[in-house]
Amino acid sequence: MNSVKRVAIIGAGPSGMAALRAFKSAEKSGSEIPEVVCYEKQDDWGGQWNFTWRTGTDGYGEPVHSSMYRNLWSNGPKEALEFAEYTFDEHFNRPISSYPPREVLWDYINGRAVQSGVKELVRFAHVVRRVEFDDETEQFTVTVDDLREHVTSTEVFDEVIVSTGHFSFPNVPDIAGIETFPGEVIHAHEFRGAERFAGQRLLLVGGSYSAEDIGIQSHKMGARHVTMSYRSRPQGFAWPDGVDERPQIDRIDGGVATFIDGSSGEFDAIILCTGYLHHYPFLPEHLHLRSPNNLYPGGLYRGVTWQANPHLHYLGAQDQWFTFNMFDAQAWYVRDLILGRAQLPSADERAAHMRQWADRYRGVEDDAAAVRFQADYIRDLIEQTDYPMFDLDEVVRIFLEWKADKKRNILTYRDQVYPSVMTGTMAAVHHTRWIDELDDSRERYLESQPTADRVTS
Numbered sequence: 451m452n453s454v455k456r457v458a459i460i461g462a463g464p465s466g467m468a469a470l471r472a473f474k475s476a477e478k479s480g481s482e483i484p485e486v487v488c489y490e491k492q493d494d495w496g497g498q499w500n501f502t503w504r505t506g507t508d509g510y511g512e513p514v515h516s517s518m519y520r521n522l523w524s525n526g527p528k529e530a531l532e533f534a535e536y537t538f539d540e541h542f543n544r545p546i547s548s549y550p551p552r553e554v555l556w557d558y559i560n561g562r563a564v565q566s567g568v569k570e571l572v573r574f575a576h577v578v579r580r581v582e583f584d585d586e587t588e589q590f591t592v593t594v595d596d597l598r599e600h601v602t603s604t605e606v607f608d609e610v611i612v613s614t615g616h617f618s619f620p621n622v623p624d625i626a627g628i629e630t631f632p633g634e635v636i637h638a639h640e641f642r643g644a645e646r647f648a649g650q651r652l653l654l655v656g657g658s659y660s661a662e663d664i665g666i667q668s669h670k671m672g673a674r675h676v677t678m679s680y681r682s683r684p685q686g687f688a689w690p691d692g693v694d695e696r697p698q699i700d701r702i703d704g705g706v707a708t709f710i711d712g713s714s715g716e717f718d719a720i721i722l723c724t725g726y727l728h729h730y731p732f733l734p735e736h737l738h739l740r741s742p743n744n745l746y747p748g749g750l751y752r753g754v755t756w757q758a759n760p761h762l763h764y765l766g767a768q769d770q771w772f773t774f775n776m777f778d779a780q781a782w783y784v785r786d787l788i789l790g791r792a793q794l795p796s797a798d799e800r801a802a803h804m805r806q807w808a809d810r811y812r813g814v815e816d817d818a819a820a821v822r823f824q825a826d827y828i829r830d831l832i833e834q835t836d837y838p839m840f841d842l843d844e845v846v847r848i849f850l851e852w853k854a855d856k857k858r859n860i861l862t863y864r865d866q867v868y869p870s871v872m873t874g875t876m877a878a879v880h881h882t883r884w885i886d887e888l889d890d891s892r893e894r895y896l897e898s899q900p901t902a903d904r905v906t907s
């Protein structure tokens with residue numbers, strides 16, 4: 451091992467858990483590893499997947515982290531996010547469907563982390579307030595509040611891994627006249643369930659995953675009408691009756707929204723599905739990543755290591771086609787840099803590498819090219835480490851099939867199944883179609899013989 455003695459991981463969501471697993475796996479294979487401390491501001495791990503009913507602030511008065519809602523199911527096939535060294539077969543011991551609800555995915559990531567025996571490395575209910583770097587000692591001072599004991603402490607680290615996610619601080623645009631709207635206006639971050647919008651006319655601002663999924667969830671739960679307003683381009687799905695798309699909002703006058711094509715409509719509630727900010731309130735500006743939600747954020751060598759200070763690393767800072775297995779690839783690489791198993795090139799070489807990938811990213815023109823870009827990015831990382839390489843081209847194929855399934859029918863794509871890239875196991879057709887399923891619990895999902903009154907053909 452090189453001379454690194456202490457590593458701080460900030461956040462124990464899927465990215466931070468990947469980092470913990472990466473160090474543990476090096477230790478299990480006989481390597482000496484540094485002292486690792488992971489700070490997690492919530493009482494449990496899982497990040498976004500650690501669902502909360504709360505909005506606004508949590509029980510400690512801290513900003514609520516998770517943007518997930520009660521009835522959220524995976525919006526991409528699980529075969530695209532499967533860990534290469536902890537498969538769904540290993541965890542569930544039988545095939546499950548391709549689009550599990552969030553409790554089931556939490557169970558999966560929790561199972562792997564528990565198996566790694568890393569929970570004692572996490573200081574739960576500890577929020578990182580400040581990270582400072584001393585140029586002379588080349589060390590970080592990390593200031594942390596223990597939210598239960600009300601104690602502030604500082605500790606010194608040689609390397610810092612930021613894994614706090616980037617879908618928690620809402621991007622809230624201003625819209626002309628919105629202050630005159632008499633109904634409720636919330637951001638997707640505060641959306642917890644669509645039941646209460648039954649019978650209402652909903653206006654969703656945004657043209658990406660949150661708008662799409664909150665839109666069809668609301669339709670499923672009986673909204674009278676759902677309109678999604680896009681800025682750049684329509685999503686273009688074959689929406690069911692009662693769901694439509696309009697271009698950007700020109701202005702709002704009371705309950706009426708007028709769109710830039712001159713059309714208008716009356717609405718009962720507005721949900722801003724306008725995305726999130728990369729926001730790291732504990733970092734000074736010179737260490738703070740600022741980026742739109744894209745596949746190759748500037749300033750990060752190999753998408754992870756801060757070019758201006760390579761002792762600082764970010765996991766999961768990209769927009770995400772791939773998720774859990776991409777976080778693994780990143781975590782394994784960062785671990786190997788820290789262990790000295792991978793060599794950090796000179797600043798000039800890093801800059802040239804970043805330019806090359808940024809140029810390639812500029813040439814990405816459609817979704818298929820974007821998925822391939824992220825697959826190649828992950829391949830490049832895995833090639834530097836001992837993380838098991840998997841068939842990334844097959845994952846790309848599954849992603850493209852997923853997109854085609856969505857185009858065919860946005861209400862049935864979650865009923866489709868794909869084979870595991872890791873084990874070849876074909877996913878099981880779920881006992882109930884997604885559109886008919888009103889119980890999203892893990893228990894209900896894992897029932898092999900659901901009660902007859904719930905099953906629809």
Ligand SMILES: Cc1cc2nc3c(=O)[nH]c(=O)nc-3n(C[C@H](O)[C@H](O)[C@H](O)COP(=O)(O)OP(=O)(O)OC[C@H]3O[C@@H](n4cnc5c(N)ncnc54)[C@H](O)[C@@H]3O)c2cc1C
Pocket residue numbers: 460461462463464465466467489490491492495496497498499515517518519522523524525526531576577578579613614615616617618732765766770772773774
């Ligand atoms: C609504 C929504 C739905 C999604 N659905 C899917 C899906 O279906 N499939 C999929 O693969 N991905 C989905 N994602 C993507 C999701 O971002 C990833 O799956 C994953 O959760 C990202 O992991 P992460 O660890 O990088 O960040 P997060 O999951 O956000 O975890 C970050 C962790 O850092 C902690 N933290 C933050 N600040 C501090 C601090 N100052 N001090 C200490 N701890 C801190 C947080 O409490 C949290 O536990 C979804 C995202 C959203 C927002």
Ligand SMILES: NC(=O)c1ccc[n+]([C@@H]2O[C@H](COP(=O)([O-])OP(=O)(O)OC[C@H]3O[C@@H](n4cnc5c(N)ncnc54)[C@H](OP(=O)(O)O)[C@@H]3O)[C@@H](O)[C@H]2O)c1
Pocket residue numbers: 522523524525526617621623638655656657658659660661663664680681682683723724725726743770
């Ligand atoms: N499992 C699930 O079912 C599920 C559900 C919801 C979300 N998610 C995940 O959550 C993450 C975030 O998705 P997201 O949709 O919230 O964010 P996003 O993908 O970053 O999209 C943000 C959207 O907001 C629009 N927007 C931003 N500023 C705007 C403005 N001023 N006026 C109008 N529109 C504006 C953007 O338009 P432009 O295109 O013009 O920039 C874009 O369409 C993704 O990883 C997604 O997969 C998953």
